Amino acid sequence: MTHATPALEPISDLVAVVPAGGVGSRLWPLSQPTRPKFLLDLLGTGSTLIQDTVTRLSALTDEVYIVTGARHADAVAAQVPQVPQELLIAEPSPRDSMAAIALAAAVIEQRRGPSIMGSFAADHVITETQAFAEAVATAVAAARTGKVVTIGIEPTEPSSAFGYIRQGSGLEGVAGAMDVREFTEKPDPETAAQMLADGGYVWNAGMFVVSTDVLLGHLARLQPTLAEGVRRIAAAWDGPERAAVLDEVWPTLTKIAIDHAIAEPVAAEGGVAVVPASLGWHDIGDFDSLASMLTPDAQGVISVGRTAPAAMVKASGATVVGGDRPVVVVGVDDAVVVETDEALLVTTRQAAQAVKDAATSISGL
Structure with missing residues (x-):
């Protein structure tokens, strides 16, 4: 799904960081703790989500770091061998996005001094790679002014699946960047519709561009234990004490998302900017969103990762994922059938968000 990016000059002071964590439990049983969704070719393109991400970023910078769980490090390294081993950061256990991103920032700064990250x-999934490259370049220019910058997705519908960012006035000296007035948690459908009617809102896609010293400076004020911890780990990262320091310090780091730790409080202080963009962006968070990106066959069935036949009787809109046996859906519209070696899931596209609860009850994800 990712189109080729036209030849671009790399952004000399940009270092990319790819947090590769999370199970993707709304895509259970396809996505598992040992087989998270970023390692899967969900769209049948021949490349996985993390491979597409690294390819997209490699057009913009020569340095792409990946932060992932220790149990996924070998699989990640195998999928993206173009990323040098020294740029692969393995975290011993999940501590949410702030710890992962802050550790990468601290290691980058330890190695090369303050840098735009x-x-x-x-x-x-991002299909408009030229628009993505332009948005990143604008975000880097905004980050050079000392702002924490996020790339906001121009909404295509009043979705309640995403957080929203309220834009303020234009950022002085950086065309295409806006001050952020506030972040809003995932709203109910009625509130989301009102936001779109009011205008000035974009989806929060969790893409952040910021100088490492700015990020770590805010962290030192707002989450001092976390800031001190990642700096201590980074100081030992390229030496013989890495494992010992990591084992000692990592479990003590505050478990918090970057939105809550940095984005929201710094936005309240006027320190966050947003670059609104239309990128062909998709977060394949559940089987409904996955099905929306795929084309049905002549019978109207969406098939993913299977060659065995699938059919419908007095039904429409079936999505069938995996498995090597014939599947027939009778009398259930928008059914979702997912078969793996571990489990069989039967649901509907309307109930796709509830799959996370099933995954938790069955396998303790």
Whole structure:
């Protein structure tokens, strides 16, 4: 799904960071703790989500760091061998996005001094790569002014699946960047519709561009224990004490998302900017969103990762994922059938968000 990016000059002071964490439990049983969604070819393109992400970022910078769980490090390294081993940061256990991103920032600064860092999730789909490159370049220019910058997605519908960013006035000296007035948690559908009617809102896609010293400076004020911890780990990262310091300090780091730790409080102080963009962006968070990106066959069935036949009787809109046996859906519209070696899931596209609850009850994800 990712189109080729036209030849671009790399952004000399940009270092990309790819946080590759999370199970993707709304895509259970396809996505598992040992097989998270960023390692999957969900769209049948021949490349996985993390491979597409690294390819997209490699057009913009020569340095792409990946932060992932220790149990996924070998699989990540195998999928993106173009990323040098020294740019792969393995975290011993999940501590949420702030710890992962802050550790990368601290390691980058330890190695090369203050640098502009861009954090981009491993599991997002972006089809408009030229627009993405332009948005990143604008975000880097805004970050050079000392702002924490996020790339906001121009909404295509009043979705309640995403957080929203309220834009303020234009950022002086940086065309295409706006001050952020506030972040809003995922709203209910009625509130989301009102936001779109009012205008001036974009979706929060969790893409951040900021100078490492600015990020770590805010962290030292707002989350001092976390800031001190990642700096201590980074100081030992390229030496023989890495493992010992990591084992000692990592479990003590505050478990918090970057939105709550940095973005929201710094926005309240006027320190956050947003670059609104239309990128062909998709967060494949559940089987409904996955199905929306795929084309049905002549019978109207969406098939993913299977060659066995699937059919419908007095039904429409079926999505069938995996498995090597014939599947027939009778009398259920928008059914979702997912078969893996571990489990069989039967649901509907309307109930796709509830799959996370099923995954938790069955396998303790």
